[in-house]
Structures are given as C-alpha cells and as structure tokens.
Amino acid sequence: MSLEMIDPRKEFGRIITEIAENDERIVVLSADSGKSSGFGDFAEKFPERYFEFGIMEQGVIGIASGLATTGRIPVFCAIAPFVTSRPFEMLRNDLGYMKQNVKVVGRNGGMTYSDLGSTHHSLEDYAITRMIPGFVVLAPQDISELRNAVKTMLYHQGPVYMRIGSQKIPRIFDDSEFEIGKGRLIKEGIDATLVTTGYILTDVLSAVSILENEGISIEVIGMPTVSIIDKDMILKSIKKTRKIITIEEHYILGGLGAVVGELISEYDPISLKRIGLPHEYISSGPYDLLKEKYNMDAKGISKQIKEFIINKGVKI
Amino acid sequence: MKDTELVRLQLHAQHSRKNVIQMIKAGKSGHMGGALSCIDIVTALYFNIMKIDPHNPKDPNRDRFVLSAGHKCMAQYAVLAQRGYFNKAILDTYGSLDTPLPGHPNMHELPGIEANTGALGHGLSISVGMALGLRLDKNDARVFVVTGDGELPEGSNWEAIAAAAQYKLSNLIAIIDNNELQISGKTKDIMNMDPIGKRFESFGWNVIDIDGNDMAEIIKALVDTPISEDKPTAIIAHTVKAKGLSFAEKKVAYHYWTPDQSELNQAFEEIEESIRILQRRLQNES
Numbered sequence: 001m002s003l004e005m006i007d008p009r010k011e012f013g014r015i016i017t018e019i020a021e022n023d024e025r026i027v028v029l030s031a032d033s034g035k036s037s038g039f040g041d042f043a044e045k046f047p048e049r050y051f052e053f054g055i056m057e058q059g060v061i062g063i064a065s066g067l068a069t070t071g072r073i074p075v076f077c078a079i080a081p082f083v084t085s086r087p088f089e090m091l092r093n094d095l096g097y098m099k100q101n102v103k104v105v106g107r108n109g110g111m112t113y114s115d116l117g118s119t120h121h122s123l124e125d126y127a128i129t130r131m132i133p134g135f136v137v138l139a140p141q142d143i144s145e146l147r148n149a150v151k152t153m154l155y156h157q158g159p160v161y162m163r164i165g166s167q168k169i170p171r172i173f174d175d176s177e178f179e180i181g182k183g184r185l186i187k188e189g190i191d192a193t194l195v196t197t198g199y200i201l202t203d204v205l206s207a208v209s210i211l212e213n214e215g216i217s218i219e220v221i222g223m224p225t226v227s228i229i230d231k232d233m234i235l236k237s238i239k240k241t242r243k244i245i246t247i248e249e250h251y252i253l254g255g256l257g258a259v260v261g262e263l264i265s266e267y268d269p270i271s272l273k274r275i276g277l278p279h280e281y282i283s284s285g286p287y288d289l290l291k292e293k294y295n296m297d298a299k300g301i302s303k304q305i306k307e308f309i310i311n312k313g314v315k316i
Numbered sequence: 317m318k319d320t321e322l323v324r325l326q327l328h329a330q331h332s333r334k335n336v337i338q339m340i341k342a343g344k345s346g347h348m349g350g351a352l353s354c355i356d357i358v359t360a361l362y363f364n365i366m367k368i369d370p371h372n373p374k375d376p377n378r379d380r381f382v383l384s385a386g387h388k389c390m391a392q393y394a395v396l397a398q399r400g401y402f403n404k405a406i407l408d409t410y411g412s413l414d415t416p417l418p419g420h421p422n423m424h425e426l427p428g429i430e431a432n433t434g435a436l437g438h439g440l441s442i443s444v445g446m447a448l449g450l451r452l453d454k455n456d457a458r459v460f461v462v463t464g465d466g467e468l469p470e471g472s473n474w475e476a477i478a479a480a481a482q483y484k485l486s487n488l489i490a491i492i493d494n495n496e497l498q499i500s501g502k503t504k505d506i507m508n509m510d511p512i513g514k515r516f517e518s519f520g521w522n523v524i525d526i527d528g529n530d531m532a533e534i535i536k537a538l539v540d541t542p543i544s545e546d547k548p549t550a551i552i553a554h555t556v557k558a559k560g561l562s563f564a565e566k567k568v569a570y571h572y573w574t575p576d577q578s579e580l581n582q583a584f585e586e587i588e589e590s591i592r593i594l595q596r597r598l599q600n601e602s
Binding site: 027048049051053054056058059060061062063064065066067068069070071072074089090093094097098099 | 376380422423424430431432433434435438440441442443444445446447448449450452453455471472475476478479482483
C-alpha cells in the first residue's frame with residue numbers, strides 16, 4: 001500500500017490520455033465537464049478528438065452512440081447523476097439496446113459531492129445502470145485498480161458505466177490485469193464474509209482492522225464489477241463463514257447488496273446485512289461528517305458489522 | 317431530372333405504400349398515418365439520393381438514414397424491401413413473434429436499419445454523432461434523419477439541433493415530416509412548435525420548405541443540400557398524414573390503423589389504381 005493519495009479524476013483523465021496517444025479511436029465528449037474530469041491534457045493534445053457540447057447530457061449520450069457507430073470509442077465523464085439518472089433512456093436505448101461501444105464515467109460519485117446536496121449525489125447509479133441489459137457497471141477500489149479497470153473498460157466491446165469518486169485514494173493493490181466480473185479476495189477471515197465495492201475500501205479496511213483487534217475475523221472480498229459479481233468466490237467464502245455483509249456508498253436498495261442478495265437467496269440462503277445509505281434524500285455537509293452521520297466511516301462500519309455478528313451468535 | 321425518372325420514383329413510392337398495407341394486413345394493425353406521410357421522402361432517399369448498396373448495408377462509405385420517428389418504421393421497411401435489402405416475403409412476418417420487423421426498428425434484426433429508435437427525440441442526437449464521426453474520418457458520406465413534427469417538443473432534439481449548428485455539420489440533413497397531426501390531435505393545438513423553420517434557422521441551420529409528398533420538390537431540395545458548407549440543413553416537409561388513401565388522409569384516427577376487410581380492400585384498390593396510372597404514364601413517355 002502506498003501512502004500517496006491521488007485524485008481519481010486526474011488519474012482517470014491521465015490514463016485515457018496516455019492510451020489515446022496510440023489509439024485514435026478514442027474520443028472524449030464533454031458536457032462542460034471535461035476539464036474537471038481530468039481531460040485538460042487530452043483537450044490540448046488531441047483537440048480534434050475532444051468535443052465540447054455544453055450542458056446537455058441527454059444529447060451527449062445520443063451523440064456518443066452515433067460516434068460509436070463509426071468505429072470510435074467515445075468516453076464521456078461528468079458528475080455521476082448527470083450521466084446516469086438524467087439521460088437514463090439514452091443509456092437504455094442508444095447505448096444498451098444499440099449495443100454501442102461507449103464508456104460513461106460518473107465522477108464525484110456516491111455522496112462525495114457531499115456539501116452540494118442531493119441533486120449532486122448518486123446513490124442509485126449502480127441500481128439503474130445494472131438494469132440495462134449488456135451494460136457493465138464498474139467501481140474500482142484503489143488507484144491501481146482504477147488504472148487497470150480503465151484499460152479494460154476501453155477495450156471491452158459494449159457499453160460500460162464506471163463510477164469514480166472525488167476524494168483522493170491510495171494505491172492498495174499491485175498492478176494486475178482487470179477482469180470484468182472477477183472478485184478480489186483481499187483478506188481471509190472466518191466469522192463473516194464482507195463484500196465491498198468502489199472507493200470506500202480504505203474505510204472498509206480500517207473498520208475490519210478495528211474488528212480484528214476485538215477478535216472478529218472478517219473475510220473481505222472486493223467486487224469492482226457491480227453488474228456481474230463473482231459468484232464462485234462469494235459462494236465459496238460463505239460456505240466457510242455462513243454470514244455475509246455487503247457495503248457500498250449507495251442506497252441499500254438496488255446496488256451491490258441487492259446483487260449479492262439475489263445470488264445467495266438462489267444458491268445458498270443465509271443472513272445478509274446490507275450496509276449503505278438509507279433510502280432517502282440524505283443530508284449535505286462535509287464528506288467526513290456525512291460518513292459519520294450515516295455510520296459509513298470506519299467506526300460506523302465496524303459498529304454495524306459488530307452488531308450484526310453478535311446478533312448472529314458470534315461470541316466475542 | 318427526366319420525367320420518366322420522376323415517374324419511376326413515384327412508382328417505387330406507390331409500391332412501397334402497397335408494402336405498408338401488406339404489412340398491416342399481415343399484422344392486423346400498425347402506425348400507418350405517419351408511415352404514408354413520409355414514404356415519398358424515404359423513397360427519394362433510397363432510390364435517388366443516398367449513396368448506398370443494398371448488398372453491402374454496412375459499407376463504411378454509405379450514407380446513413382436514421383428514422384427518429386421510429387413508429388413510422390413501416391415506411392422504411394417497405395422501401396428497404398422495394399430497394400432489395402431483403403426479400404419481400406419478410407413483410408408478411410410483420411406483427412408475428414420474433415419478426416425482424418418489430419413495431420419500432422431494431423438495427424440488429426434487419427439490414428439497413430442504423431439506429432434503434434422508437435422513443436422519440438433520440439434520432440437527431442444519434443445522427444449528430446454519426447455526422448461528427450464521418451467528418452472525423454474524412455468520409456464524405458452524409459446522414460439523413462427523418463423526425464416527426466409531433467416529436468419536436470422533446471427537449472433532447474434541441475440539444476442536438478444546437479450541437480449540429482455549433483459543429484457546422486453540413487453533412488447532416490434533417491427532414492421534418494410535418495404532417496401536422498399526432499395521436500391526440502393537431503400538433504399546433506397540443507404543443508405548437510411553429511414556425512418550425514424559423515426555430516431551426518435561429519439555431520443556425522439552413523432551412524428549406526417543400527411539399528413532402530411531391531417527388532419533384534423532394535428531389536430538388538435534397539439535390540440542393542448542403543446549401544452552405546458551414547451549416548446543417550433542415551428540410552421542412554409539409555406532408556399529408558396517411559397520404560395516398562382517400563378515406564384516411566389528414567384524419568388523426570389513422571395515426572394507428574386497425575383496418576377492417578373493406579378498408580383493406582379499398583386501400584389495395586386505390587394504391588393499385590395509382591400504380592396502373594403511373595405505369596401507363598411511364599409507357600407513354602418512353
């Protein structure tokens with residue numbers, strides 16, 4: 001793990017720009033959002049492949065679809081709710097139904113645009129994008145995974161939605177090829193299986209470490225693909241632990257918790273604890289205080305896990 | 317254009333109208349009114365204007381046709397069949413399970429379909445993207461998109477209309493099938509978008525007004541585009557809903573048509589009679 005904390009938006013834009021040096025198919029679309037998405041260099045280096053449209057996210061998704069029909073790989077990044085809930089029908093029809101090779105990236109995802117309020121939060125983006133047949137939904141967990149997921153996303157044939165945050169994140173994993181639908185066994189444990197996704201991993205690992213000091217051993221599985229989860233890895237883990245917890249910066253409805261719930265209820269029904277945000281328009285304020293308020297910081301997460309585990313009869 | 321060529325195009329349009337009635341007969345119902353208002357335009361594009369090869373429908377150098385008003389797809393199916401993209405026998409599958417001719421077009425099912433339209437207000441954006449992509453490739457192919465006047469209140473259209481002007485997409489031609497009716501009544505009573513031409517003009521487009529059921533006017537307008545190299549073109553095609561069927565023309569009830577046998581018979585008779593007249597004219601002129 002590297003202590004250097006990196007802005008995921010800048011890193012995302014840097015990787016796309018680097019790959020675009022050698023791949024002219026990559027074009028970037030902006031809805032007055034490109035520079036804040038890390039595409040300043042791209043716009044300077046490849047002005048003919050950088051398209052500014054102003055604030056029109058529905059139009060941009062349709063335009064991206066049309067560009068893709070000519071063999072281009074369009075990448076469109078803006079604030080997460082504006083590229084998911086606003087143009088949902090365009091994602092569904094122009095990208096999903098038309099099977100177009102377009103990459104949509106929601107930045108400042110979840111509640112990381114904390115103080116700007118509910119219009120700028122995206123706590124339903126996993127739920128709505130995963131409902132579109134053929135759509136791949138990604139939520140990389142650290143800087144290394146982000147870099148490799150971006151490469152995989154670009155060369156996956158078909159529409160992809162990726163959520164990134166805005167808070168700086170560390171490098172936790174070594175570089176390795178990112179495989180869509182593959183889970184990552186981050187830590188072995190015996191008392192419960194914890195499945196996590198996205199940039200909240202640092203807090204999750206801190207929570208697990210708090211629990212470890214109290215004698216609770218958690219098996220941690222990272223699931224950076226939300227749309228297709230690693231069935232074998234989860235079923236194998238819960239065979240051992242017989243308890244499962246999901247955690248995501250998303251409503252507890254419709255996202256990773258729902259995907260895991262759908263899986264285990266069909267193959268191995270055991271108790272599931274979903275940790276996430278309540279289904280309401282949440283407060284605004286500093287990100288750290290929001291996390292604290294909703295028990296989504298390390299302390300809150302460890303508290304929620306502990307309560308669940310004690311309820312299920314684990315003696316501490 | 318020679319008169320004989322014009323009559324040949326009119327004949328293709330009438331045969332395509334007959335194909336539409338054939339599909340409705342097979343499927344028992346369909347969006348007839350709009351299909352018949354725009355079918356002269358679609359015929360002109362596929363038989364005279366567009367650079368296309370029915371045997372190579374994915375040719376990267378082809379002109380693109382996008383039907384934003386996807387419910388009028390029977391017009392496109394009819395013309396594609398007439399142009400030889402697929403066997404006319406497929407028309408009889410309209411309305412049946414797993415048909416390649418669904419009630420709104422699917423590009424993965426049928427050659428010649430470029431976009432999965434049906435939800436209104438999508439086709440213009442997709443067409444802007446195609447036109448941008450072609451220009452980036454230095455490909456001189458053009459994009460023709462047909463929208464209905466009834467779909468113009470969809471805000472997403474105006475996003476695309478602004479973008480097309482900003483990027484000076486002279487390779488984009490939008491044809492507005494202005495038949496003045498939509499399912500609930502007259503477009504100007506439901507949500508008045510007149511003057512449509514002036515609205516496009518104010519967004520930075522070149523605009524031409526034509527009679528969209530007059531083959532000579534359609535061809536002249538399409539041949540004249542682009543009017544300038546720095547603007548997209550909008551052709552406001554004033555059309556008659558259900559054009560070609562005397563009992564249905566300009567009647568909103570025929571937006572979606574579930575005919576009885578006598579109406580079906582009359583439709584076939586009227587179109588076949590017009591085909592006979594055109595064939596005689598062709599013989600006389602040649």
